[in-house]
Amino acid sequence: MFRPIQKFLFNRSSSRGLIAIIIFLLFWEVCSRSGVWFGIPVPWIGKVPAPTAVVHAWIPMLSDSGYWTSWLLSIKRVYIGFIFAMVIGIPFGLLLAINRTAYGLIFPTFEVFRPIPPLAWVPVAIIFWPTNEMSIAFVTFLGAFYTIVINVLGGAQAIDQRFFQAARSMGSSQGDVFKRIVFPAVVPSIAVGASVGMGITWNVVIAAEMISGGGSDGGGKGGGLGFFIWDSYLNNSYDLIVVGMISIGIAGYLSSGLIRIIGDHFTKWTRR
Amino acid sequence: MTNSPQTRGQISIKDVVKIYDPEGAAVMAVDHCSLEIAAGEICMIVGPSGCGKTTLLNAIAGFHSINGGSIEMDGQLLCGPGKPQATPGSDRIVVFQNGALFPWKNVIDNLMFGPLMSGKLPFNEIKEKALYMMADAGLSGTENSFPGELSSGVKRRVEIVRALMNDPSVLLLDEPYRALDSLSKSVMHEALLDIYAKNKVTIFFITHDLQEALFLGTKLAIMTTRPCKPKKILTVDIPYPRSYSVVTEKRFRDLMEETSHLVHEEAKKSFAAGEKEG
Numbered sequence: 001m002f003r004p005i006q007k008f009l010f011n012r013s014s015s016r017g018l019i020a021i022i023i024f025l026l027f028w029e030v031c032s033r034s035g036v037w038f039g040i041p042v043p044w045i046g047k048v049p050a051p052t053a054v055v056h057a058w059i060p061m062l063s064d065s066g067y068w069t070s071w072l073l074s075i076k077r078v079y080i081g082f083i084f085a086m087v088i089g090i091p092f093g094l095l096l097a098i099n100r101t102a103y104g105l106i107f108p109t110f111e112v113f114r115p116i117p118p119l120a121w122v123p124v125a126i127i128f129w130p131t132n133e134m135s136i137a138f139v140t141f142l143g144a145f146y147t148i149v150i151n152v153l154g155g156a157q158a159i160d161q162r163f164f165q166a167a168r169s170m171g172s173s174q175g176d177v178f179k180r181i182v183f184p185a186v187v188p189s190i191a192v193g194a195s196v197g198m199g200i201t202w203n204v205v206i207a208a209e210m211i212s213g214g215g216s217d218g219g220g221k222g223g224g225l226g227f228f229i230w231d232s233y234l235n236n237s238y239d240l241i242v243v244g245m246i247s248i249g250i251a252g253y254l255s256s257g258l259i260r261i262i263g264d265h266f267t268k269w270t271r272r
Numbered sequence: 273m274t275n276s277p278q279t280r281g282q283i284s285i286k287d288v289v290k291i292y293d294p295e296g297a298a299v300m301a302v303d304h305c306s307l308e309i310a311a312g313e314i315c316m317i318v319g320p321s322g323c324g325k326t327t328l329l330n331a332i333a334g335f336h337s338i339n340g341g342s343i344e345m346d347g348q349l350l351c352g353p354g355k356p357q358a359t360p361g362s363d364r365i366v367v368f369q370n371g372a373l374f375p376w377k378n379v380i381d382n383l384m385f386g387p388l389m390s391g392k393l394p395f396n397e398i399k400e401k402a403l404y405m406m407a408d409a410g411l412s413g414t415e416n417s418f419p420g421e422l423s424s425g426v427k428r429r430v431e432i433v434r435a436l437m438n439d440p441s442v443l444l445l446d447e448p449y450r451a452l453d454s455l456s457k458s459v460m461h462e463a464l465l466d467i468y469a470k471n472k473v474t475i476f477f478i479t480h481d482l483q484e485a486l487f488l489g490t491k492l493a494i495m496t497t498r499p500c501k502p503k504k505i506l507t508v509d510i511p512y513p514r515s516y517s518v519v520t521e522k523r524f525r526d527l528m529e530e531t532s533h534l535v536h537e538e539a540k541k542s543f544a545a546g547e548k549e550g
Contacts, residue, residue, distance in 0.1 A: 160372070162368045162370070162372035163372055163374060165333070165335050165360070165366065165368075165372070166366065166368070166372040166374075167385075167389075168360045169333060169334075169360045169361065169362060169364065169365055169366060170362055170365070170385055170386035170389050170390070170438055171361070171362050171386065171389040171390040171438075172389050176389060180374075180385075181374070184374075184376040184377075185376065187376070268418075269375055269376045269377075269378075269418040269420060270375075270420070
């Protein structure tokens with residue numbers, strides 16, 4: 001039972017990582033406890049609450065239903081936007097890749113819209129969509145959509161001509177070529193697009209929650225992790241700001257991990 | 273299997289012309305090229321890189337159109353007057369220069385791809401046939417490997433077996449062993465001759481390696497540099513089965529001497545014209 005833990009602790013790279021984190025936490029603790037060193041105020045980190053203070057503020061949060069509502073709300077928003085982006089983005093990217101007419105008609109417009117940051121859509125989204133919740137979902141969707149489309153399109157365009165020729169020689173119809181060549185060849189690009197898109201979705205959802213005031217269920221600690229941070233800032237609870245930030249880090253890490261596991265499952269052949 | 277392979281795969285190429293026209297600068301790739309290949313022959317096409325050999329192969333396979341002349345197989349018009357481009361089909365399978373095994377399919381699924389597409393046999397029979405042919409080619413045990421896990425020599429063998437799974441009349445090989453070192457090459461050559469002895473399929477084999485051409489071929493066509501047409505066609509009258517020691521025999525060396533200066537001449541012309549690989 002202790003073997004894996006032992007292995008982890010004595011593995012060179014993981015023990016290095018662990019030591020680095022401990023040193024960082026100690027440094028942070030000392031700096032924020034004594035804001036002035038040798039008469040010089042410690043910049044930035046001297047104003048941040050110490051790790052022990054953060055943990056102290058975090059413990060009551062663990063039994064606070066509002067805090068967990070925020071987790072769930074942010075996760076829900078991320079996944080709604082992300083799943084819509086996948087469901088619409090993958091066929092859309094494939095269409096652009098295989099149909100020259102569609103590419104000619106749509107791609108220029110797409111390229112004009114793509115550089116517009118999702119957050120620039122927040123005001124318009126609030127006006128367009130009936131509920132705040134839908135506005136946030138829409139902006140989140142945009143965050144992942146462009147990345148997924150561009151990856152699918154690039155992946156499909158990069159498929160080697162020889163695969164098509166070989167498939168056609170062996171009697172494949174157009175439909176077979178799409179199903180058995182284009183689609184499997186694009187899966188690794190979908191995986192990359194999904195994992196990058198997931199990261200962007202978290203960036204976007206947090207900012208959207210701050211701007212839109214937590215959404216319809218909002219208010220207090222239960223308006224999503226982004227709003228949780230904003231609310232803590234407005235209430236001068238700096239410890240909770242850091243709690244919110246670390247929570248987002250953990251949530252983002254878990255989501256990316258999940259996407260990576262799913263992606264790896266479907267792209268086994270690329271790592272051999 | 274359907275009709276005997278020795279009676280299939282006779283190809284006659286008549287006065288084929290191919291002009292590439294990128295941005296208005298017409299480049300003649302193939303110039304009135306004629307070549308007769310009998311059923312069951314191994315016809316080796318030797319010529320400098322970029323001379324237009326692959327263009328000819330693509331015309332037979334149906335990947336590109338031609339601008340003049342005609343290509344027939346077993347008396348059927350593949351391409352010619354009124355039909356500039358042949359229809360790709362499983363009677364003519366290409367083994368590509370860099371390989372085209374589907375990397376997302378494991379070996380057995382790659383082998384089963386063609387027969388599944390044509391749908392002539394039930395799944396179980398296809399699988400049985402694939403396993404049988406793998407065993408025959410010494411590939412047993414690699415069924416579940418992905419192409420990325422195999423050495424390039426094994427990949428080539430799998431690809432040739434994948435081609436044979438379609439019962440083709442002709443195998444079109446485009447410098448399949450180019451990327452291999454000379455030791456693996458000699459092993460692959462013997463393996464190919466072994467497959468040939470068992471299947472007697474017609475082979476159209478492009479190379480720029482004269483020794484490879486003389487070792488494998490029943491017929492040798494030395495092509496001119498672009499525009500491509502036969503400079504000399506000769507029969508390699510060395511009996512099969514050939515083992516690798518053939519290369520040291522007198523007849524082999526005589527043929528080598530007879531042909532090497534012709535190839536060298538074209539290579540120099542090609543070099544002077546600055547042809548790129550292709």
